[in-house]
Amino acid sequence: xxxxxxxxxxxxxxxxxxxxxxxxxxxxxxxxxxxxxxxxxxxxxxxxxxxxxxxxxxxxxxxxxxxxxxxxxxxxxxxxxxxxxxxxxxxxxxxxxxxxxxxxxxxxxxxxxxxxxxxxxxxxxxxxxxxxxxxxxxxxxxxxxxxxxxxxxxxxxxxxxxxxxxxxxxxxxxxxxxxxxxxxxxxxxxxxxxxxxx
Numbered sequence: 001x002x003x004x005x006x007x008x009x010x011x012x013x014x015x016x017x018x019x020x021x022x023x024x025x026x027x028x029x030x031x032x033x034x035x036x037x038x039x040x041x042x043x044x045x046x047x048x049x050x051x052x053x054x055x056x057x058x059x060x061x062x063x064x065x066x067x068x069x070x071x072x073x074x075x076x077x078x079x080x081x082x083x084x085x086x087x088x089x090x091x092x093x094x095x096x097x098x099x100x101x102x103x104x105x106x107x108x109x110x111x112x113x114x115x116x117x118x119x120x121x122x123x124x125x126x127x128x129x130x131x132x133x134x135x136x137x138x139x140x141x142x143x144x145x146x147x148x149x150x151x152x153x154x155x156x157x158x159x160x161x162x163x164x165x166x167x168x169x170x171x172x173x174x175x176x177x178x179x180x181x182x183x184x185x186x187x188x189x190x191x192x193x194x195x196x197x198x
Contacts, residue, residue, distance in 0.1 A: 044116045044123075050155045051113075051176025052106045057151050059102035067098045115174050117188060122162070124172060136172050140164040141193030146182045158182035162189065 075091035082090075105128065114125040122141075124134040143163040152158060159175040160182050177185065 042116055042118045044114050047110055047113050047174070047176040048157060048178045048181070049110070050157050050178070052110045054151055054155055054157055054176055055106035055109065056102065059106065063098050063102050068095065071095060071098075110176070113176075117185065122172070122189065124174065134172050136162060136164060138189070138193040141189055144186045144189045144193070146179075146186045148179075160185050160189070 071091050071094040074094075075087040078090065079087040108128045109126070112126060112128055112131075114123075116123045121138055122136045124136070126132050141162060142165050145161040145163075146158045147161055148158050156179055157176055158179045159173055160177065161170045162172040164171040174182075174185070
């Protein structure tokens with residue numbers, strides 16, 4: 001005899017079947033950027049939203065200081081062989097493409113950047129077209145720095161640079177963090193890793 005028939009005979013209301021438990025997301029995201037303390041181990045974080053402004057500013061500097069002069073020189077050199085209209089068209093097309101890249105790429109890169117301080121490692125995921133995932137074991141970390149350039153200092157941002165036992169060059173890093181979060185992550189990595197503070 002089913003439970004529904006038993007309940008109806010006893011005058012009890014039917015019980016709805018228990019809903020299936022919803023699967024937990026593998027990488028829950030907080031509502032905003034992480035703050036000091038970084039939350040529980042394994043929580044996946046975004047960069048500070050100010051990272052988009054930083055990348056816009058850096059892209060604009062590259063556009064005006066490198067791309068425009070380079071495209072202008074190339075157009076002048078090609079004008080003698082191709083003629084002025086094709087060279088001018090090449091210049092305008094190159095400038096348009098560069099400007100669109102400066103405008104559209106930073107929000108996409110920010111949206112795709114993730115990182116998590118887990119029990120035994122630091123997980124970093126990035127990339128718009130090609131995805132790249134980096135896992136840095138905590139016991140391999142030798143040194144952790146926080147750094148600021150002029151634009152980062154202006155926006156109140158810092159980047160965390162991680163060195164491991166594999167060499168003198170940085171093996172990983174997280175840009176575009178607010179300074180408090182960058183310092184907290186640096187201290188946690190130094191505490192849980194092998195950073196000797198030198």
